[in-house]
Amino acid sequence: MTARIIDGRAIAAQVLEEVRKGVFELRAAGLVPRLATVLVGEDPASRAYVGNKRRTCEQVGIESVHHQLPASTPGEALLELVRELNEDPGVHGILVQLPLPRGVDTQAVIEAIDPAKDVDGFHPVNLGRLVAGLETFVSCTPAGILELIHRSGFETRGRHVVIVGRSNIVGKPLMNLLVQKSPTADATVTVCHSGTRDLAEHTRRADILVAAVGRPHLIGADMVRSGAVVVDVGINRVADAQAPRGHRLVGDVDFEAVRRRAAAITPVPGGVGPMTVAMLMVNTLKAARRAAGL
Numbered sequence: 001m002t003a004r005i006i007d008g009r010a011i012a013a014q015v016l017e018e019v020r021k022g023v024f025e026l027r028a029a030g031l032v033p034r035l036a037t038v039l040v041g042e043d044p045a046s047r048a049y050v051g052n053k054r055r056t057c058e059q060v061g062i063e064s065v066h067h068q069l070p071a072s073t074p075g076e077a078l079l080e081l082v083r084e085l086n087e088d089p090g091v092h093g094i095l096v097q098l099p100l101p102r103g104v105d106t107q108a109v110i111e112a113i114d115p116a117k118d119v120d121g122f123h124p125v126n127l128g129r130l131v132a133g134l135e136t137f138v139s140c141t142p143a144g145i146l147e148l149i150h151r152s153g154f155e156t157r158g159r160h161v162v163i164v165g166r167s168n169i170v171g172k173p174l175m176n177l178l179v180q181k182s183p184t185a186d187a188t189v190t191v192c193h194s195g196t197r198d199l200a201e202h203t204r205r206a207d208i209l210v211a212a213v214g215r216p217h218l219i220g221a222d223m224v225r226s227g228a229v230v231v232d233v234g235i236n237r238v239a240d241a242q243a244p245r246g247h248r249l250v251g252d253v254d255f256e257a258v259r260r261r262a263a264a265i266t267p268v269p270g271g272v273g274p275m276t277v278a279m280l281m282v283n284t285l286k287a288a289r290r291a292a293g294l
């Protein structure tokens with residue numbers, strides 16, 4: 001068997017086209033959706049992520065306003081900026097790029113963001129609403145993973161989904177999305193993590209396997225059931241003398257080996273990554289619509 005490769009860029013382009021139409025309608029009604037981006041420090045990966053998010057805003061007609069702060073910014077100054085953005089009726093979504101420099105209380109910053117503008121879906125109010133099955137902002141990577149699966153023609157209802165990784169931004173919200181009683185969820189979910197014994201025993205039972213760990217090649221072919229759908233969330237830099245920058249990006253899955261066993265697989269790059277950015281646009285449009293009472 002050779003797996004179908006799920007094209008995250010193409011599916012993200014579909015989602016972005018839908019967002020673009022929604023933004024166009026809002027603009028026609030006189031409302032410009034606006035996302036405030038905040039970057040503390042000069043970390044090159046974070047700069048690239050924020051740059052990508054802002055370019056995508058431009059592509060769909062969302063205005064982005066960037067706030068660049070020095071790495072030495074005291075936590076209180078960052079909290080003050082977040083409060084100002086909360087108060088600004090022209091700002092519909094607030095994105096504080098993580099990770100924040102050491103010494104800044106990340107959780108305090110997340111909790112300072114108005115839940116109605118929390119387009120990353122990290123605020124405990126939004127996480128709690130997700131657990132309770134209420135309308136909320138779902139964090140972008142888990143929301144993007146579900147879109148990828150469904151738009152590729154796979155169902156989650158009645159399937160056994162095994163998630164490897166229990167972070168607050170991927171594993172836990174994805175688990176909570178998937179267990180909801182709804183046609184686009186309704187899965188049986190197993191969550192594995194660093195404390196799991198015999199990981200392979202669990203992963204081999206997955207109809208849908210999601211790897212979100214951050215370890216290159218953690219998931220080998222012997223850990224995947226024949227015919228499974230494999231979603232690789234990991235983004236890992238590995239040295240590669242042939243690559244122009246001396247490194248390349250790989251996921252958590254041994255792509256070449258697993259593609260010979262799985263029914264479908266997402267590549268890295270070009271799988272989950274583009275969906276994460278697309279879902280940020282979906283959430284920002286939703287925040288702007290809500291602010292307008294729509």
Ligand code: NAD
Pocket residue numbers: 141164165166167168169170171192193194195196199212213214215233234235236272273274276
């Ligand atoms: P994290 O570091 O917060 O969590 C990693 C998780 O992996 C932990 O829950 C830990 O328990 C688990 N783990 C560690 N070693 C393990 C092992 N040997 N067996 C089983 N589980 C193990 O990571 P995160 O923020 O969720 O990110 C995970 C990966 O996904 C990273 O590579 C990150 O770069 C990537 N990521 C990608 C996107 C995207 O848009 N594509 C978004 C977010 C994160």
